[in-house]
Every structure is written in structure tokens, then in C-alpha cells.
Amino acid sequence: MAKAKKRPKMNNAEWIRRHLGELVDKHAGKYAIVANGEAFVGYDPVALEEEARRKHPKAKVTGLPIPRPEDFQCAL
Numbered sequence: 001m002a003k004a005k006k007r008p009k010m011n012n013a014e015w016i017r018r019h020l021g022e023l024v025d026k027h028a029g030k031y032a033i034v035a036n037g038e039a040f041v042g043y044d045p046v047a048l049e050e051e052a053r054r055k056h057p058k059a060k061v062t063g064l065p066i067p068r069p070e071d072f073q074c075a076l
Helices: 012-027 045-055
Strands: 031-035 038-042 061-065
Touching: 012 031, 012 038, 012 061, 031 045, 038 045, 045 061
Parallel strands: none
Antiparallel strands: 031 038, 031 061
């Protein structure tokens, strides 16, 4: 029997790129920490990072403030 190929894990930057619209729609003005394709969202980035590192101790984590829709308006 042939082994199934493992799908490579999506890196944090790719996950953010694919889900940014959803984050802005649902969580604008909060913070997000992403680890192993899982987002931790809230108002305290330090607590979010601690939670992400507890759940994914060997993963790299990426954090960002989630922009509000008005943050995308051009000032020109």
C-alpha cells in the first residue's frame, strides 16, 4: 500500500495572507497571533502569544494588529 503524501504545513505569513479579509471582517482592532495555522485573537497580544506557545511550544509564532477597514482608505 502506498503512503499518502503529507501536505506541507502552511507557514504563518501564508495563513495570514489567506485569512486577512476574514480577520478584518470579524476581529478588526484586535490582535492576532498565528502558530501552526491556528489563530489566537484578542486584545492582549502578550497573553495571546503565551497561549499560542503553550499550545504549540515548538512552532514559530507571528503576531499582528488586525487593521480596521478604514485603515485601508487612501489618504491622497
